[in-house]
């Protein structure tokens with residue numbers, strides 16, 4: 046017995062001694078951070094990160110070969126801790142989450158009956174799948190088999206549904222999916238994604254200049270997940286309350302339902318969820334990526350500037366906005382009148398964006414109160430110019446500056462600033478765009494008795510939103526089409542008394558097939574008025590470029606816009622980007638929002654040292670041919686939910702908001718009208734049910 | 737010489753440690769999902785097994801047998817093998833970093849692997865000479881590697897097959913292992 050104890054003790058002591066000597070002799074210096082980093086990793090040695098175990102992964106992180114978020118099992122917090130140990134930008138420490146872009150490849154027609162192996166990859170090898178849809182989910186669940194964390198299941202509609210709580214973002218599903226349906230992305234990567242040719246895109250989604258995932262948010266509304274819908278919209282558009290009110294919804298013109306029926310009321314649904322959030326009194330939290338330490342100055346607080354600042358902030362950058370006017374918002378604050386977009390609503394929306402931690406300075410005009418030099422001295426890494434288009438065109442006719450004669454934007458912004466502008470009894474507004482309509486509808490509300498629109502062409506050519514024109518007609522505005530003003534006549538005191546115009550008629554069709562209006566000789570007509578507003582368009586005010594040497598290289602186009610690459614929005618000076626009206630000329634709010642995100646993405650590329658360029662297969666201002674149908678079978682006509690609005694008699698007495706919001710019942714009804722389209726497939730089952 | 741070849745063949749094929757003796761099952765199932773891991777594991781086993789076989793033979797012959805303490809084998813072998821693996825790990829890290837990077841995490845994983853332990857005990861039970869112990873340890877390890885790599889190949893194919901739900905993953909792996917071991921039965925009676 047004693048012997049046994051002694052021998053075991055001897056062997057133990059020998060082993061211990063050898064090991065301690067060895068650890069001295071074979072000592073290798075190891076970065077102490079490796080142990081610290083490893084401590085924050087899961088310790089499961091699962092290999093999900095692609096390295097041989099946790100210590101190997103820790104080494105890779107310390108050597109800078111792997112991001113702090115390398116470990117696929119731990120949460121964001123550990124990644125942030127690791128980033129802190131490494132003292133690096135934890136920008137990449139965001140959680141990766143898998144999501145499915147296909148909402149039901151099962152709805153596309155079958156090409157043939159498949160009886161082979163139960164695997165998407167095998168099925169894909171035969172003619173790319175059994176459905177006519179070339180991009181959709183094959184539904185055999187290779188992703189489910191690949192997921193080690195049990196986070197994917199086939200949902201009720203036959204396509205995979207990811208359980209975000211279980212997904213660790215290891216990327217296994219993305220690797221096995223032959224169709225790129227499952228994509229594992231961080232929030233930043235999702236915010237930076239632009240439509241590409243082989244994405245699963247509904248026609249409406251291809252058309253939206255902000256590229257909102259329309260079918261997804263509509264289906265979320267249908268399922269009662271209103272918060273989800275708000276989040277979906279916010280991944281592309283931070284101004285959902287405003288857009289929900291003023292957007293002329295180009296998406297609806299391409300809605301597949303409209304081929305057989307009225308289009309889905311896409312924008313009303315957006316407004317429905319946006320209003321719901323506002324009226325709940327509680328803001329939904331908006332996540333931002335960890336700070337990157339890069340600083341960007343945004344000049345102009347209109348939709349373009351706000352959108353750019355919002356996306357940059359969510360990507361983790363530090364943003365400061367400089368705005369010339371006393372309030373933020375640009376045209377949607379100072380141009381679009383109260384009865385279309387109440388200032389209270391806009392203020393709530395802008396506050397939500399600034400709450401993300403965006404600094405802003407008002408009453409700061411570039412070229413007057415500060416210059417580019419000062420921004421550079423302050424250490425900004427990139428600059429966004431979203432100065433809009435605020436310079437009204439002149440008619441270039443005699444008498445234009447008599448008393449009682451105004452310019453569109455000038456008039457609207459003075460009214461919106463609360464100034465008491467003297468209103469005439471008989472007022473004429475020249476022009477056919479949104480500003481002209483906003484002027485006439487404002488005039489009616491401020492007490493003008495007779496209000497005219499004088500437009501060179503016919504109603505068909507008016508660029509204003511159709512609903513706006515209809516509303517103006519209801520409110521008793523008189524339209525004078527085919528009229529070309531020649532002079533403004535005044536009395537001895539210099540007050541406007543008449544507008545003289547020439548009548549026109551439509552001439553021969555020109556090369557583009559449009560019939561150009563030509564003047565009728567000797568048809569001069571006098572119109573009695575005491576107030577005149579010209580609203581025939583605007584150009585950007587780029588006078589600040591002449592004030593400093595640094596901006597001499599900033600190229601300006603013939604239309605006074607800042608010259609740019611339309612897809613990256615980079616200007617002729619590499620660190621200056623632009624967007625919105627100052628890049629495109631007068632356009633739409635959504636276009637400015639889409640441009641803001643585009644510029645944010647380019648700035649992000651520029652600041653990360655990547656080449657500033659659009660994605661290879663970018664689908665910019667284009668449609669996928671195969672997705673535009675001539676007919677859709679199985680659609681039963683169902684009327685669109687009526688948008689409630691104030692009675693005409695009521696509304697012209699005040700600046701109260703005219704358009705009202707859908708109630709929940711109508712919104713759900715409307716959301717069910719959506720066919721949940723993708724490229725080729727659409728929801729036949731849904732149609733069958735509603736029949 | 738001929739004897740050693742026969743011994744090697746019987747260790748690799750006939751008495752295959754995995755498929756005939758069913759030792760070392762956890763790494764067999766755990767590291768056989770991917771070919772790459774399987775190969776790494778196989779190399780690590782060869783390395784550790786040869787060293788462990790040799791050192792335990794020495795401990796047994798010169799210490800345990802001398803004092804008549806054969807009943808302490810299991811206990812002392814565990815101690816010795818664990819220390820050995822630690823030692824080898826340190827040695828490799830310092831002297832042959834490339835090999836260390838290749839074998840990576842596999843080394844500590846097989847410290848107390850039953851296949852390693854089993855082979856050491858077989859060597860002693862069969863009263864092999866030093867040279868014989870060396871050959872058997874090496875051959876058993878090669879047999880382990882062979883079975884593991886074959887099995888990983890089969891499992892990669894199975895991913896593409898239509899497996900009934902209740903049999904998926906580990907169940908089908910065990911069934912496969914059973915069939916694989918049946919095929920190895922064909923070697924029975926060869927020597």
Ligand SMILES: Cc1cc2nc3c(=O)[nH]c(=O)nc-3n(C[C@H](O)[C@H](O)[C@H](O)COP(=O)(O)OP(=O)(O)OC[C@H]3O[C@@H](n4cnc5c(N)ncnc54)[C@H](O)[C@@H]3O)c2cc1C
Pocket residue numbers: 291292293344345346347348349350367368369370373374375376377380381409410411412431432433434435454457479480481483510586589624625626627631632633634635637
């Ligand atoms: C009357 C009117 C009605 C419209 N109605 C609609 C509609 O119903 N639906 C729709 O989609 N679109 C409509 N539009 C178009 C839409 O408002 C614009 O396309 C959109 O606001 C453009 O956004 P932006 O950010 O590019 O420019 P803006 O909104 O013009 O913002 C530019 C901002 O930059 C500031 N700024 C300018 N110069 C400087 C400087 N030097 N330094 C600092 N700041 C500066 C301005 O004060 C302003 O706040 C309308 C436009 C007008 C004029």
Ligand code: SF4
Pocket residue numbers: 247248249250259260263299300301302309311718719720721722723
């Ligand atoms: S039916 Fe729905 S998904 Fe299809 S185009 Fe219209 S809104 Fe978009």
